[in-house]
Amino acid sequence: MIPNPSPVQLKFLGGAGTVTGSKILVRTERHSVLIDCGMFQGLKQLRLLNWEKLPLNYDELDAVILTHGHLDHCGALPMLVKNGYDGPIYATLPTRDVTEVILRDSARIQEEDALQANEGGYSRHHPARPQYTEEDVDRTMPLFETHDDNEWVIINEDFKFCFRKSGHILGSAMVELVCQGRKFVFSGDLGRRRPLLMEPPYLVKDADYVVLESTYGDRRHSEKSPYEELAEVVNLTYEKGGVLVIPSFAVERAQELLLLLNTLKQDKSIPPLPLYLDTPMGIDVTDLYLHHRDWHSLTDEECETMMRDVHVIRNFEHSLHVLDKKGPKIVIAGSGMVTGGRVLYYLEQLLGNSQNTILLVGFQAPGTRGNLLRSGSDELKIHGLYYKVHAEVRQIGSLSAHGDQADLLWWLEHFKKAPQQVFLNHGETQASEALRLKITDTKGWPVTIAQMGVTYDV
Numbered sequence: 457m458i459p460n461p462s463p464v465q466l467k468f469l470g471g472a473g474t475v476t477g478s479k480i481l482v483r484t485e486r487h488s489v490l491i492d493c494g495m496f497q498g499l500k501q502l503r504l505l506n507w508e509k510l511p512l513n514y515d516e517l518d519a520v521i522l523t524h525g526h527l528d529h530c531g532a533l534p535m536l537v538k539n540g541y542d543g544p545i546y547a548t549l550p551t552r553d554v555t556e557v558i559l560r561d562s563a564r565i566q567e568e569d570a571l572q573a574n575e576g577g578y579s580r581h582h583p584a585r586p587q588y589t590e591e592d593v594d595r596t597m598p599l600f601e602t603h604d605d606n607e608w609v610i611i612n613e614d615f616k617f618c619f620r621k622s623g624h625i626l627g628s629a630m631v632e633l634v635c636q637g638r639k640f641v642f643s644g645d646l647g648r649r650r651p652l653l654m655e656p657p658y659l660v661k662d663a664d665y666v667v668l669e670s671t672y673g674d675r676r677h678s679e680k681s682p683y684e685e686l687a688e689v690v691n692l693t694y695e696k697g698g699v700l701v702i703p704s705f706a707v708e709r710a711q712e713l714l715l716l717l718n719t720l721k722q723d724k725s726i727p728p729l730p731l732y733l734d735t736p737m738g739i740d741v742t743d744l745y746l747h748h749r750d751w752h753s754l755t756d757e758e759c760e761t762m763m764r765d766v767h768v769i770r771n772f773e774h775s776l777h778v779l780d781k782k783g784p785k786i787v788i789a790g791s792g793m794v795t796g797g798r799v800l801y802y803l804e805q806l807l808g809n810s811q812n813t814i815l816l817v818g819f820q821a822p823g824t825r826g827n828l829l830r831s832g833s834d835e836l837k838i839h840g841l842y843y844k845v846h847a848e849v850r851q852i853g854s855l856s857a858h859g860d861q862a863d864l865l866w867w868l869e870h871f872k873k874a875p876q877q878v879f880l881n882h883g884e885t886q887a888s889e890a891l892r893l894k895i896t897d898t899k900g901w902p903v904t905i906a907q908m909g910v911t912y913d914v
């Protein structure tokens with residue numbers, strides 16, 4: 457221990473009181489690092505924050521440490537670079553690769569949306585402009601410095617850190633950070649006890665301060681098997697002769713769905729319906745699974761099953777022809793919360809017909825179209841127009857890349873002694889509050905719900 461260690465400050469610049477925009481600034485008297493640099497999504501008041509310059513001195517930021525490649529954790533990196541950051545971005549190798557796919561897609565979507573909004577005249581901003589472009593992503597990627605898990609990395613005299621697998625998506629890692637003789641653990645997004653494609657999360661034994669995500673802090677995932685839940689929805693759509701559209705995150709969820717659906721077909725639990733994967737990003741990420749074999753738990757046979765009989769659609773022109781072919785089919789398309797991407801084009805054509813089914817399989821943040829569908833909205837605004845929702849909307853709760861309340865408590869169970877403080881972040885307020893109560897009641901540990909913009913001295 458360092459005698460009289462100087463104070464360390466934690467400041468949550470996003471991912472507090474919400475599940476998006478994750479950014480945690482850790483500061484000593486001389487240095488600072490940023491854990492994650494995510495994009496805000498969902499409610500407009502959150503999305504507007506994406507345009508604001510971060511309240512930090514870009515010259516004094518020594519490093520960014522990235523837990524994983526989801527947009528809400530990495531999506532603001534090009535903005536950071538645009539605003540002058542040129543230091544290292546530390547990540548695991550698969551996270552670097554996933555991040556590149558995600559950021560390029562995000563830049564493309566923003567450029568396309570701005571173009572369409574200007575052409576269609578439905579933007580309130582004149583002219584509408586993207587937050588960043590692929591050129592900004594080109595400037596961001598060379599800053600990446602990759603490290604294996606369990607490898608200690610010394611950043612400077614104040615900070616050293618180590619990645620530990622977190623069981624959430626390909627490459628995802630929690631961060632153990634040692635600073636001024638104190639150990640901090642940032643969970644990033646924490647996977648379930650028994651993830652479908654990953655090893656379970658690394659079990660941390662001790663830490664002085666824990667920053668724990670709380671996306672599902674107030675919920676238990678369905679006990680049902682995802683195979684059964686999925687088969688039921690596929691068979692229902694088949695009987696109606698409709699199309700099943702599954703809006704999906706490109707990373708992890710799309711691969712899980714491919715594996716589950718192809719296994720069900722193989723077992724003859726569902727009919728051999730044509731299966732389309734229409735998310736260019738999902739296709740690229742699926743390739744990454746085949747490259748980074750140390751980072752998932754699939755056998756070669758399962759990898760092969762995952763990709764069997766999948767019609768992969770790279771080209772937007774082909775997307776428009778998928779629905780020309782008659783008969784029931786399954787389409788997996790991005791984005792997962794229906795905030796953008798190809799899924800919008802399918803919904804424009806399919807929402808109005810009750811034969812079709814929209815299946816929601818992941819977290820739907822407030823303010824997203826996915827959340828509106830989930831809560832039974834009877835119309836949906838897409839590309840400036842309103843569409844009536846007559847298609848059946850279903851959701852299944854057994855697929856999640858996040859641990860539920862029981863998983864989060866199970867992970868904490870492995871600490872040999874109480875941390876000095878647990879901070880809960882990455883959750884809607886009621887979810888964080890439910891988890892705070894549960895930890896306080898069962899363990900008696902001090903728990904604080906992280907507030908956006910507040911500095912905590914530890």
Ligand SMILES: [Zn+2]
Pocket residue numbers: 524526529624645
């Ligand atoms: Zn995530």
